[in-house]
Amino acid sequence: MTSSPDSPTADDIDDLARRAQAGDSDALGALLAAVRPRTLRVCQGVLPYTPDAEDACQEALLNVATKIGSWGGRGRFTTWLHVVAVNSARTTYRRMRNQAVAADPQEHGPLAEKPDPRTTSVIAGTRLDLLEAMEAIERDHPQYVEPLLLRDVYGMAYDEIAELVGAPLGTIKAQIHHGRKLARPLLRGEE
Known part of the structure; x- marks a missing residue:
């Protein structure tokens, strides 16, 4: 080496x-x-x-x-x-x-207004909206999720994504574009 x-x-x-x-x-x-x-x-x-x-x-x-x-x-x-x-x-x-398992607030007392991110798991709310949006898109349009995550979350170049998934560059760009259109309302809570 x-x-x-x-x-x-x-x-x-x-x-x-x-x-x-x-x-x-x-x-x-x-x-x-x-x-x-x-x-x-x-x-x-x-x-x-x-x-x-x-x-x-x-x-x-x-x-x-x-x-x-x-x-x-x-x-x-x-x-x-x-x-x-x-x-x-x-x-x-x-x-x-x-x-x-959803916790019963009556059983444990009132929950804190805002969870401490240093001690709070992803299940308790950090990045939940993004992951839930990807899950929702994947149910009906699985082909959009991987290219969208690789581009918009991890910043990979379009040509790298195309090579990685074995699809033409134009197809990857279209999948990312359509994935973004599907994700926007989910991330805004408009479903």
Whole structure:
């Protein structure tokens, strides 16, 4: 590797990923260690409560370890990793939402006016509107969700998204445009 172990380059990460795909377990371990901080940052973009993001990060790294063969090697490994991390964060959110039980305010006393973001899970309200909007769109228009999240939440370039999902650039731009039109009323609470 040409850079320090704390900051491998994209080429270093791609090299580790290729070696890991070929069955090199040492390379897989090094790859997982190298991409963990990036993976956690992506998960924190969806789940800002640190324990929730860490759960999603672990799930993402497990997916990387078990499904590294599905990385096609055409684009950067980190681009593929980004999608794996976003999907893991969304899966973690869904699992948490499904496990959440509405609390009876009479049983526990009145709730605080505004939850403390340092101690409040995503289920209690942070980013809930965005994730709920994506869930609603996904029910009827699943093709819009991934490109929309990759562009508007993570700021990926249109051409990177097109390469990653294997669709023409014009199709990706149209999906993002239509996804935004569907998301706006949901985020404003107009449904």
